[in-house]
Amino acid sequence: MMDRRQFLSTAAVAAAGAMAPLPAFAAAPKLGTQAPGFFRFTIGDFEITALHDGSVAGEIDDKRIPNVKFDDVVKHMESQYIPVKPFVNQFNTMVVNTGAKLVLIDAGFANNGAPTTGKLAANLAAAGIDAKSIDTVLVSHFHPDHINGLRNKEGELVYGGAEHVVPAGDFAHFMSEEKMNAVPEAARGAFKTAQRVFAPNAKDLRQAEWGKEWAPGITAIQSDGHTPGHTSFVVSSGNKTLLVVGDACNDPRIFAKNPEWHLGFDLDKPKAVETRKKLLDMASADRMQVTFYHAAFPATGFVSKTATGYDWYPMSYTDLM
Amino acid sequence: MMDRRQFLSTAAVAAAGAMAPLPAFAAAPKLGTQAPGFFRFTIGDFEITALHDGSVAGEIDDKRIPNVKFDDVVKHMESQYIPVKPFVNQFNTMVVNTGAKLVLIDAGFANNGAPTTGKLAANLAAAGIDAKSIDTVLVSHFHPDHINGLRNKEGELVYGGAEHVVPAGDFAHFMSEEKMNAVPEAARGAFKTAQRVFAPNAKDLRQAEWGKEWAPGITAIQSDGHTPGHTSFVVSSGNKTLLVVGDACNDPRIFAKNPEWHLGFDLDKPKAVETRKKLLDMASADRMQVTFYHAAFPATGFVSKTATGYDWYPMSYTDLM
Numbered sequence: 001m002m003d004r005r006q007f008l009s010t011a012a013v014a015a016a017g018a019m020a021p022l023p024a025f026a027a028a029p030k031l032g033t034q035a036p037g038f039f040r041f042t043i044g045d046f047e048i049t050a051l052h053d054g055s056v057a058g059e060i061d062d063k064r065i066p067n068v069k070f071d072d073v074v075k076h077m078e079s080q081y082i083p084v085k086p087f088v089n090q091f092n093t094m095v096v097n098t099g100a101k102l103v104l105i106d107a108g109f110a111n112n113g114a115p116t117t118g119k120l121a122a123n124l125a126a127a128g129i130d131a132k133s134i135d136t137v138l139v140s141h142f143h144p145d146h147i148n149g150l151r152n153k154e155g156e157l158v159y160g161g162a163e164h165v166v167p168a169g170d171f172a173h174f175m176s177e178e179k180m181n182a183v184p185e186a187a188r189g190a191f192k193t194a195q196r197v198f199a200p201n202a203k204d205l206r207q208a209e210w211g212k213e214w215a216p217g218i219t220a221i222q223s224d225g226h227t228p229g230h231t232s233f234v235v236s237s238g239n240k241t242l243l244v245v246g247d248a249c250n251d252p253r254i255f256a257k258n259p260e261w262h263l264g265f266d267l268d269k270p271k272a273v274e275t276r277k278k279l280l281d282m283a284s285a286d287r288m289q290v291t292f293y294h295a296a297f298p299a300t301g302f303v304s305k306t307a308t309g310y311d312w313y314p315m316s317y318t319d320l321m
Numbered sequence: 322m323m324d325r326r327q328f329l330s331t332a333a334v335a336a337a338g339a340m341a342p343l344p345a346f347a348a349a350p351k352l353g354t355q356a357p358g359f360f361r362f363t364i365g366d367f368e369i370t371a372l373h374d375g376s377v378a379g380e381i382d383d384k385r386i387p388n389v390k391f392d393d394v395v396k397h398m399e400s401q402y403i404p405v406k407p408f409v410n411q412f413n414t415m416v417v418n419t420g421a422k423l424v425l426i427d428a429g430f431a432n433n434g435a436p437t438t439g440k441l442a443a444n445l446a447a448a449g450i451d452a453k454s455i456d457t458v459l460v461s462h463f464h465p466d467h468i469n470g471l472r473n474k475e476g477e478l479v480y481g482g483a484e485h486v487v488p489a490g491d492f493a494h495f496m497s498e499e500k501m502n503a504v505p506e507a508a509r510g511a512f513k514t515a516q517r518v519f520a521p522n523a524k525d526l527r528q529a530e531w532g533k534e535w536a537p538g539i540t541a542i543q544s545d546g547h548t549p550g551h552t553s554f555v556v557s558s559g560n561k562t563l564l565v566v567g568d569a570c571n572d573p574r575i576f577a578k579n580p581e582w583h584l585g586f587d588l589d590k591p592k593a594v595e596t597r598k599k600l601l602d603m604a605s606a607d608r609m610q611v612t613f614y615h616a617a618f619p620a621t622g623f624v625s626k627t628a629t630g631y632d633w634y635p636m637s638y639t640d641l642m
Binding site: 030049 | 351
């Protein structure tokens with residue numbers, strides 16, 4: 001089919017000779033593209049850039065939320081207008097510019113995942129952030145969708161100029177051959193990924209503890225359950241705070257609404273429920289802005305406690321900065 | 322302050338001579354930019370591009386929702402995490418590519434509004450849509466934030482190649498000097514804007530009626546109250562439909578939640594309430610995707626009827642197309 005621009009310019013050439021009648025337009029092509037996945041907001045003097053690493057469209061089954069009847073899960077999702085088939089799992093990272101430091105929190109997949117992931121590099125570039133200028137990388141936990149992006153398939157560190165700060169609890173767990181051998185073969189992927197990503201630079205990692213500042217203005221808080229060392233972060237500037245929940249609560253439309261639902265991936269499910277409620281209670285009571293790694297991009301907003309869980313108020317796009 | 326790239330390249334030059342220690346990074350600049358305001362989705366075989374024209378940050382007072390105590394309005398907004406000060410009013414248009422035609426629905430401000438508006442041109446370009454290739458413009462109603470964008474400040478038609486289809490009811494109302502003279506001076510702005518925009522090409526406009534297809538697959542439906550000729554649209558392709566609500570319901574977090582609240586700008590307030598409920602009932606019952614001109618971008622999602630109104634489920638960003 002003739003492209004519209006060609007068609008019009010052909011028509012213009014024709015019209016130069018004689019006033020030809022205006023041609024009927026050719027059909028415009030469908031474009032199928034989306035705007036880059038970055039979203040800027042501020043917390044006090046800090047500038048935050050939410051960054052989309054991509055998503056995976058797949059299936060969910062009754063193993064995803066093992067303590068709830070699958071029919072009830074589907075019914076809930078339909079009530080929230082969340083597509084069930086395919087089920088889309090999103091991966092959303094962020095960069096905090098504290099003024100002094102550029103801090104990346106979690107890293108997606110780089111080129112180690114599905115082709116619909118690994119978009120952090122392109123979205124960083126679209127956002128005007130040079131990956132080489134990242135000063136500090138903070139890791140919430142050692143699951144593959146959070147750490148694979150730190151080292152590409154070719155074995156190179158993606159943020160080679162940055163200090164890498166990781167939860168001591170997850171380092172102890174996922175870097176242990178003994179712990180790996182204690183779980184079934186099918187559950188060893190996360191251990192192997194942790195080895196792949198961190199073994200080559202293990203001595204350069206800063207293993208850090210809850211309750212400390214891991215970067216200026218960014219304090220690690222205990223949020224285990226999803227993994228033994230899972231860490232959330234409170235980002236503070238001026239009198240503003242942002243709670244970076246990470247995976248202590250997966251998609252808030254499902255797990256903030258139903259905080260007692262177990263996520264199949266939570267290693268200690270009762271502890272995960274306790275942690276989730278502790279964090280969401282705090283965010284609701286203090287009206288803190290929150291981010292969730294698996295919320296729909298830009299994956300930031302607010303939660304408000306209800307009789308049965310927490311409602312989710314996603315922050316919406318604006319270009320007023 | 323020395324730019325980080327300069328700093329690093331200076332350091333690299335130094336390091337070429339001797340292995341100098343890695344310099345401390347300079348602070349990264351804040352960027353303050355946002356991704357372009359376009360969002361693609363599909364309805365059957367149609368490709369839709371939601372497009373942001375911008376927003377205005379201002380004040381609201383007790384005239385905005387005259388039948389509700391202002392304190393209750395503020396309390397509701399706070400409960401929904403909607404900023405009250407400043408209050409942000411967004412303007413969101415859309416293009417429907419039906420395959421045969423490129424159809425723009427409503428047009429924002431072009432360069433006739435506040436500097437934080439008139440971004441449709443830039444967002445169309447970012448979305449890969451040539452403004453000159455728009456075949457058809459549909460107008461929901463004649464308020465300035467919907468029609469100003471059809472003719473720029475210099476007096477030129479912005480979509481000169483397109484057929485302009487307008488609601489006959491609003492043409493009759495807003496192009497009438499008699500009707501204008503019947504309202505107080507302060508209420509004449511919309512009449513004057515309609516004159517500015519449409520008088521020069523009045524004979525070329527297609528005045529159209531409710532219940533008809535105004536473009537292939539796009540049917541106009543009665544939704545008066547906001548203005549006498551206010552028109553909503555049902556966009557249909559295959560077995561999918563999109564309800565383009567326009568201004569029959571302003572920000573759904575406020576007016577879908579509270580459909581009986583009067584918007585100050587609604588010319589016939591009881592009729593506007595009746596229309597709003599009729600449209601939202603239909604969308605809820607049929608689980609139709611909806612768009613609202615004044616919802617937060619991308620201004621599309623779903624509504625679900627509750628005991629007191631309708632909950633709003635915004636569609637979220639994905640780059641899986």
